[in-house]
């Protein structure tokens with residue numbers, strides 16, 4: 648099953664299989680979400696989820712704490728490398 | 743000029759794109775399903791958990807011991823695999839390291855149940871691995887030296903897939919025979935496999951190690967070879983406990 652990801656800042660639409668990691672988007676469109684550690688500790692993959700937050704795996708407390716320390720305290724901000732995809736979403740990859 | 747190679751610095755895209763990866767995984771899962779059917783039809787002594795009336799306790803305990811031994815032996819060679827994997831794909835190495843972190847002390851869960859089955863830790867330490875287990879570990883060494891880490895990771899995919907699929911039913915049977923408390927370690931182990939999605943995790947690593955069509959073919963061949971080695975183990979344990987007349991497994 649494929650889910651649609653709308654990139655609101657570049658007006659692109661991409662698709663990934665169910666349960667994909669969101670950072671896999673970079674395999675479809677190079678550099679679309681910058682990342683490095685893939686462990687939720689470097690902060691290079693912050694995104695803003697504009698629609699479909701419930702279609703991503705839930706954030707662990709440690710992700711929330713880290714995002715807050717980066718100045719992204721609200722729920723709609725996520726670390727893409729920590730998100731598994733379960734449905735359609737719209738995201739801003741340059742919050 | 744840069745003579746430094748084998749560092750995975752390129753971080754290129756995986757050979758299989760996300761959709762191709764899902765499709766190939768389905769193909770592999772279907773192949774494993776066939777192997778399971780074949781296994782059930784041909785391998786002796788795999789139905790102990792259904793034998794409430796003639797359950798073989800010594801054989802059950804020996805099986806637990808061998809599982810703990812196998813984990814102990816494989817964690818050594820699987821740790822060596824990380825360095826080879828990292829040369830090919832740091833992404834795969836990261837996933838593999840997380841997986842090994844999960845698995846590293848799982849021998850304890852089986853030893854815990856083994857003690858409840860009446861084998862002390864001291865007695866456990868005196869048990870030598872079966873030849874089939876030694877061959878499995880040796881095969882991993884051969885793979886790392888001469889074919890690469892794909893086969894080592896493929897083994898874990900096979901084991902995790904089979905565990906998630908078959909272990910819950912097996913544990914239900916064992917629970918009916920032995921009681922829940924006696925198999926608490928195995929229940930905990932099975933929960934980890936399922937809740938941490940170990941098959942998905944290992945597939946995540948495998949995906950980065952498949953870099954050409956030949957690797958896809960090699961993966962299928964590895965699954966067959968592991969099946970043969972695991973069948974050898976069942977023949978060995980069955981011969982020791984003389985549960986059934988055992989033909990050699992082809």
Ligand code: FES
Nearest residue numbers: 685687689690728
């Ligand atoms: S890649 Fe480092 S936090 Fe996501």
Ligand SMILES: [Fe+2]
Nearest residue numbers: 902934935940
């Ligand atoms: Fe596991």
